[in-house]
Amino acid sequence: MTALYEMYAPWVPIALLVQRSGMEKDVSFMWYALGKTVGRLYLGLISDFVVVDAQHVPSTGPVILASNHKSNLDPFCVAAAVDRQVHFLAKDELFSTPIVGWYMRRTGAIPVKRGGSDRRAVAAASELLRQGRVIGIFVEGTRRKDIEGLGALRAGAAMLSHRAKAPIVPVAIKRERRHIHVSFAPPIVAASVVGSNEEVSRKAIYSRINEAISDALTLMLGRSYAT
Numbered sequence: 001m002t003a004l005y006e007m008y009a010p011w012v013p014i015a016l017l018v019q020r021s022g023m024e025k026d027v028s029f030m031w032y033a034l035g036k037t038v039g040r041l042y043l044g045l046i047s048d049f050v051v052v053d054a055q056h057v058p059s060t061g062p063v064i065l066a067s068n069h070k071s072n073l074d075p076f077c078v079a080a081a082v083d084r085q086v087h088f089l090a091k092d093e094l095f096s097t098p099i100v101g102w103y104m105r106r107t108g109a110i111p112v113k114r115g116g117s118d119r120r121a122v123a124a125a126s127e128l129l130r131q132g133r134v135i136g137i138f139v140e141g142t143r144r145k146d147i148e149g150l151g152a153l154r155a156g157a158a159m160l161s162h163r164a165k166a167p168i169v170p171v172a173i174k175r176e177r178r179h180i181h182v183s184f185a186p187p188i189v190a191a192s193v194v195g196s197n198e199e200v201s202r203k204a205i206y207s208r209i210n211e212a213i214s215d216a217l218t219l220m221l222g223r224s225y226a227t
Helices: 001-012 014-021 029-047 072-079 092-096 098-106 120-128 156-164 202-221
Strands: 048-052 062-065 086-091 109-114 135-140 168-176 177-183
Touching: 001 086, 014 135, 029 048, 029 072, 029 098, 029 109, 048 072, 062 072, 062 156, 072 086, 072 135, 072 168, 072 177, 086 092, 086 120, 092 098, 092 109, 120 156, 156 168, 156 202, 168 202
Parallel strands: 048 177, 062 135, 062 168, 086 109, 086 135
Antiparallel strands: 168 177
16 A cells, blocks of 8 residues: 555645646646546556656657557556646547546547548647647547457548647557556657658558558557566
């Protein structure tokens, strides 16, 4: 119990958490900080929760966190591993549920209509990136409990990165028995997948960015952390 207290005490006072993390000081930060605190406490109780290479997330400026998705706990895993406030893109159906929807609105999440391009969601995410915020995207577009490894990637993260000139940091969430590891890869930028004198279509750029994300996630998911 003493060890748990020593591990999680810095997360309990919301004001201290905000001061240390540099979270955006807007209406949503208190609700986000509270959810992050509770989520990390819960993850610590049910698992051996370990964060690997979080230094790859820039401390300031716009960034997109591109993660795989297997569990409803994944947003809490990503949030608990990152010091900055993350604005997650989530299916709009979740915003219709009484408690979950209420909380998601107050933490700055962005509703996305599935089945096509949601211009309103793209505009909202682009504006947050313009403000130097952090966007969280589950790049498979939905939870993939039905497969091992990584599913096919959607183009959303690549499109936002190219449009907003924001780097993408791949985030791999891996579970092995009681272990939960959240690993981060070095940032990916659109310029790194296109040659200086190369003329490439927008669709091809998105495809190359997705390939780089997929390679990074596959590498991290292939590592064994369990002992």
